[in-house]
Amino acid sequence: xxxxxxxxxxxxxxxxxxxxxxxxxxxxxxxxxxxxxxxxxxxxxxxxxxxxxxxxxxxxxxxxxxxxxxxxxxxxxxxxxxxxxxxxxxxxxxxxxxxxxxxxxxxxxxxxxxxxxxxxxxxxxxxxxxxxxxxxxxxxxxxxxxxxxxxxxxxxxxxxxxxxxxxxxxxxxxxxxxxxxxxxxxxxxxxxxxxxxxxxxxxxxxxxxxxxxxxxxxxxxxxxxxxxxxxxxxxxxxxxxxxxxxxxxxxxxxxxxxxxxxxxxxxxxxxxxxxxxxxxxxxxxxxxxxxxxxxxxxxxxxxxxxxxxxxxxxxxxxxxxxxxxxxxxxxxxxxxxxxxxxxxxxxxxxxxxxxxxxxxxxxxxxxxxxxxxxxxxxxxxxxxxxxxxxxxxxxxxxxxxxxxxxxxxxxxxxxxxxxxxxxxxxxxxxxxxxxxxxxxxxxxxxxxxxxxxxxxxxxxxxxxxxxxxxxxxxxxxxxxxxxxxxxxxxxxxxxxxxxxxxxxxxxxxxxxxxxxxxxxxxxxxxxxxxxxxxxxxxxxxxxxxxxxxxxxxxxxxxxxxxxxxxxxxxxxxxxxxxxxxxxxxxxxxxxxxxxxxxxxxxxxxxxxxxxxxxxxxxxxxxxxxxxxxxxxxxxxxxxxxxxxxxxxxxxxxxxxxxxxxxxxxxxxxxxxxxxxxxxxxxxxxxxxxxxxxxxxxxx
Numbered sequence: 001x002x003x004x005x006x007x008x009x010x011x012x013x014x015x016x017x018x019x020x021x022x023x024x025x026x027x028x029x030x031x032x033x034x035x036x037x038x039x040x041x042x043x044x045x046x047x048x049x050x051x052x053x054x055x056x057x058x059x060x061x062x063x064x065x066x067x068x069x070x071x072x073x074x075x076x077x078x079x080x081x082x083x084x085x086x087x088x089x090x091x092x093x094x095x096x097x098x099x100x101x102x103x104x105x106x107x108x109x110x111x112x113x114x115x116x117x118x119x120x121x122x123x124x125x126x127x128x129x130x131x132x133x134x135x136x137x138x139x140x141x142x143x144x145x146x147x148x149x150x151x152x153x154x155x156x157x158x159x160x161x162x163x164x165x166x167x168x169x170x171x172x173x174x175x176x177x178x179x180x181x182x183x184x185x186x187x188x189x190x191x192x193x194x195x196x197x198x199x200x201x202x203x204x205x206x207x208x209x210x211x212x213x214x215x216x217x218x219x220x221x222x223x224x225x226x227x228x229x230x231x232x233x234x235x236x237x238x239x240x241x242x243x244x245x246x247x248x249x250x251x252x253x254x255x256x257x258x259x260x261x262x263x264x265x266x267x268x269x270x271x272x273x274x275x276x277x278x279x280x281x282x283x284x285x286x287x288x289x290x291x292x293x294x295x296x297x298x299x300x301x302x303x304x305x306x307x308x309x310x311x312x313x314x315x316x317x318x319x320x321x322x323x324x325x326x327x328x329x330x331x332x333x334x335x336x337x338x339x340x341x342x343x344x345x346x347x348x349x350x351x352x353x354x355x356x357x358x359x360x361x362x363x364x365x366x367x368x369x370x371x372x373x374x375x376x377x378x379x380x381x382x383x384x385x386x387x388x389x390x391x392x393x394x395x396x397x398x399x400x401x402x403x404x405x406x407x408x409x410x411x412x413x414x415x416x417x418x419x420x421x422x423x424x425x426x427x428x429x430x431x432x433x434x435x436x437x438x439x440x441x442x443x444x445x446x447x448x449x450x451x452x453x454x455x456x457x458x459x460x461x462x463x464x465x466x467x468x469x470x471x472x473x474x475x476x477x478x479x480x481x482x483x484x485x486x487x488x489x490x491x492x493x494x495x496x497x498x499x500x501x502x503x504x505x506x507x508x509x510x511x512x513x514x515x516x517x518x519x520x521x522x523x524x525x526x527x528x529x530x531x532x533x534x535x536x537x538x539x540x541x542x543x544x545x546x547x548x549x550x551x552x553x554x555x556x557x558x559x560x561x562x563x564x565x566x567x568x569x570x571x572x573x574x575x576x577x578x579x580x581x582x583x584x585x586x587x588x589x590x591x592x593x594x595x596x597x598x599x600x601x602x603x604x605x606x607x608x609x610x611x612x613x614x615x616x617x618x619x620x621x622x623x624x625x626x627x628x629x630x631x632x633x634x635x636x637x638x639x640x641x642x643x644x645x646x647x648x649x650x651x652x653x654x655x656x657x658x659x660x661x662x663x664x665x666x667x668x669x670x671x672x673x674x675x676x677x678x679x680x681x682x683x684x685x686x687x688x689x690x691x692x693x694x695x696x697x698x699x
Contacts, residue, residue, distance in 0.1 A: 018080030018126075018687045020102060021071050028068050029189055030182025031061070034174060038069040041170060042127065042157060044076055049170035050148055053158040056174035058340040059218030059264045062159040063131050065174065070129055070157065079124035079153075086140075087132040087339045088290040088394035091401055095139040097430055099128065101393075104608075104688060105644050110466050113430065114146040120643055125153035132339060133160040140164060176215030183210035183220055190224035190323075205232045212239045218340060219267030225323045226274065238270060268344045271322060281307050282315045283324055283337075284352060287345030288362045291394030292334040301361050334391075359402050366392065366399035367411075370418035374452075377425070378528035380566025383604040389422045390606070396422075400435050410449060413439045417452035421526050424460050425569060427606050433460050451480040451489050455530060458496035462503065463609060470500040491517045492530035499537045507545045514538035522561050532558055532570035539577045544656075552581040569610075572601025576614045583620055591621035599696050611692065612641040613656070618695060620663045628670035629679045630699050635664060636683025637691035644688065 038054065041047040054062050067083065074081040084102045086095060096113035105120055133140040141164050144156055148168075158164060163171045177183040184206050188198035198206065209232070213219040226235055272280055285302040286293070293301075295313050303309035316335060319325040324341055328334045337345065349355045369392065373385040389396070396419050403412040416439035423432035436457045458473030474497035481489035494517040501510035514537050522528045535558045542551035555577035562571025575598035582591035595618035602610035615638035623631035668676045686694065 018078075019074060020083055021067060021074065021081055022083070027189060028064065029186040030177055031065055031068075034065060034172070035069055035072075038065065038157075038172060039073055041172065042069060042073045042076075042155065044125070044155070047155075047170075049168060050155045051144060051158070051164070051166060051169045052156070053160060053163045053169055053171045054174055055160055055163055055171055057176075057216070057264065058161060058343075059216050059338075060174050060176055061217040062174055064217075066129055066131065066157055066159050070127060073127070077125050077127045077155075079121075079126040081127045081129065083129045083131060085131050086136055088398070089136060090290075090398070092136075092139060095130075095136055096143050097434075099143065100430065101428070103644075110433075110464055110469070114143060118147060118150045121147075121151050121154060123153065124151075127155045127157060129157045129159070131159045133158050133164070134162055137162070137164060141166060177210075177217060177220070179207055179210045179215050183207075183213075183215045183217075186217060187220050187224045190221045191227045194225065194228035196224075196227050202232060205236050209236050209239060212236070213267055214264075216264050216267070218338065219264050221323050222267055222271040225321065226271075228321070229274075239267070264340060265344070268341060271324065272344065272348070275319075275322065275324070278307055278311060279315055279318055279322075279324075280348070281352075282312065283319060283341075283345045284349040285345075285354070285358055286325070286335075286337060287342045287349055288355075288358045289337075289395060290398040292328065292336040292391075293395070294332045294334050296332070297365065298335070301358070301365050362395070363399045363402040363406075363415075366396050367403070367415045367418070370396065370415065370422055373422050374418045374526040376524070377421070377526050378522070378524045378532070378565050378567050382567045382569060385422065386426045386605045389426045389428075393428070397431065404435070404438050409439075409442060410445050410447065413445070413453050414449035416440075417449050417456055420456045420460070421452065424456055424463070425529075425605065425607075427608060429460050429464055432456065433464070436460070446483060448484065451477070451484050451486075451492070452526065454480050455492055455496065459499075459530075459533075462496065462499045465503070467500055467504050470496060470503075474500055487518060488520055488523060488527045488531065491520060491534060492527055495530055495534045495537055498534065498541070502537055502541045502544070507541050510541040511538065511545065514541060522565065524565060528565065529567070529569065532561060532565075532567070535561075536570050536573045536577075539574065543577055543580060548581045548584045551577055555581070568601040568604050569607065572598045572605075572607070572610055572614070575601060576610070576617055579614075579617045579621065583617075583624060588621055588624045592618065592625060595621055596696050599692065603692050603696065608641055608645050608688075612638055612645060615641060615695060616656075616660050616663065619667070620659075623663065623667045623670060626670075628667050629675060631663070631667045632671065632676045632679035633683035633699070634695055635660075635667065636680040637686055637695060638683075639680075640684050640686065640691060641688065 038052070041049065041052045054066050056062050070081045070083075082102050084098050086098060089095065089098060096117065099117055100113050103117065103120065105116060130140055130144075137160070140158065140160075144158075144164060145166055147154060148156065163169055177186060184198070184203065187206050187210055188196070209223055210220055213223060223235060223239065230238070272283065275283065282298075282302055285307070286298060288301065295316055298316065299309040299312045303312060316325060320327045320335070325335050325337055328336065346355070349358060369388070373389060376382075377385060400415060400419050403415045406412065416435045420432040420436045423429070436453055440453055440457065454473060454477045458470055458477050461467075461470035461473055474493070477493040477496045481493040494513055498510045498514035498517075501507075501513060514534055517534050520531065522531050535554055539551050539554040539558065542548075542554060555574040558570055558574035559578065562568070562574060575594050579591045579594035579598060582588070582594055595614050598614040599611055599618065602608075602614060615634055619631045619634040619638065622634060671679075683691065683694075
């Protein structure tokens with residue numbers, strides 16, 4: 001069946017359980033037998049197969065049934081039920097990355113993604129729902145056959161139009177709804193929105209409609225909403241006719257496929273035919289979006305020719321009424337097309353000869369969006385840009401793919417620099433590295449886009465702990481900055497080299513490089529962010545060198561600049577440094593307050609690296625205040641966050657690891673090992689959002 005859901009954030013579902021299952025806003029009709037079978041297969045206590053594939057034609061309701069069953073069984077998986085949506089992916093090799101993103105593993109390593117997932121999931125019990133696998137079967141197979149043997153506590157539910165074909169795969173084939181029962185009930189439920197009430201005299205006609213639609217839920221829903229403008233007899237007669245000739249070309253694409261897939265395509269075709277001309281044109285043009293979109297974006301990308309921008313909001317409302325477009329209540333309201341409806345629209349767009357032009361307009365829109373985000377990153381709009389980047393992640397990826405496959409290498413590099421910068425600061429390190437490596441592969445032309453690209457690539461390497469790679473990018477960044485001749489670019493380049501030296505333990509050299517950077521007015525764009533990060537790296541270098549007063553002075557300077565700009569990314573790191581110097585001074589209350597401020601700042605930007613570091617500092621302050629149990633709980637929360645990051649904790653820094661170990665020993669000494677272990681495990685068991693809320697708002 002089709003699905004109209006409110007998407008939940010990863011990390012906690014209802015009741016505080018880990019996972020990201022969406023909450024449905026539409027009733028679930030029928031399928032009781034199939035639901036019971038799927039539930040039994042997914043239950044670790046009754047199911048014997050760890051890979052279950054729910055297979056059926058498009059529109060038959062695979063996703064909705066999978067989510068319903070997974071939601072009913074989530075209590076059997078203490079480490080979460082996680083929905084991995086794959087329909088927006090169109091580039092090979094990204095399925096593992098999609099799993100990493102879904103699990104909120106802000107991985108900073110350069111290891112294979114399956115290795116990162118396996119390390120995090122070792123000893124855990126969780127269910128992955130890989131949704132819409134049919135167009136990425138080879139990638140899905142590679143991920144599944146790698147993970148399942150390594151993780152005894154993992155089960156995987158796949159939805160696809162065809163099985164993966166792996167040994168041990170339990171395939172449940174989902175048939176259309178039985179006409180006399182569930183199909184009629186679904187039709188009546190969806191038609192009720194238009195005031196229809198099913199009576200005994202209507203039942204034969206409704207059964208005839210459902211029979212003509214082969215009991216396919218999506219086809220039934222598309223037909224049911226038409227009762228607002230057609231009588232039941234008109235609808236039944238309409239569905240009995242062949243497609244109009246101008247739809248034959250599109251229908252022929254499925255002519256050799258399963259008859260029921262042809263039925264669905266016919267139903268979608270009739271829904272399309274009954275739309276007004278501008279509604280059909282908008283439907284086709286909306287197919288260029290990956291994931292969701294808002295009305296203002298649809299106006300910019302889809303308007304033109306006979307379709308004026310001012311008509312688009314009203315036309316969107318009409319398409320929502322006809323179940324062609326789904327509306328999700330967010331701020332702002334967002335829209336999306338179901339996969340099968342999008343496929344039909346994409347075919348129509350191709351038949352109109354507009355596909356290439358619309359994809360370029362989509363690319364250019366999101367290129368401008370990323371460019372604006374970088375231009376305003378070091379301002380009070382930083383948190384809003386982070387949320388926008390995460391919300392539009394699928395569209396940014398699609399736009400980036402379009403740019404990389406085009407002939408304009410300079411344009412692709414500029415877009416990779418902008419999108420990569422935003423992804424790097426919003427936790428999408430692997431995708432930032434992927435797009436930058438592709439854009440830089442054939443040599444970077446001279447110009448401002450080159451310095452942005454190589455700086456961002458080096459900054460990604462630093463957060464991933466790739467110190468050898470960072471050293472290489474530091475040289476390339478310094479060369480590009482020198483070539484550009486912009487003094488602020490020269491300052492920005494210092495961050496890559498200084499950060500690489502600091503993380504390598506060469507603190508005196510790091511101080512020399514970072515302190516030698518010229519002090520210039522802080523800009524409000526991405527260069528300004530780089531300027532502040534130079535000073536943050538210097539503050540940490542002083543701190544780890546034991547020069548606490550200089551560390552505090554630089555951190556206070558960064559805090560003031562951060563407040564002046566309105567940004568949070570660098571400011572939150574500075575708050576953490578100040579909190580550590582508070583501890584050295586013995587001002588415990590200030591240390592706790594500043595560490596909490598740091599956590600709140602990092603939380604705004606979903607910066608798990610910064611949050612993990614601040615949690616270690618907060619735990620030290622809390623144990624110094626005499627609350628050893630809360631400190632142990634905080635260390636457990638911090639350990640969970642470090643796990644989400646991937647790789648070793650404390651950024652592999654010997655100094656940071658030694659400091660964290662000293663905090664643990666102090667807490668154990670205060671409350672004893674048994675009490676420590678109990679409180680630590682309580683913290684470690686908390687989902688990310690719950691743990692962050694506990695740390696920021698108290699206990």
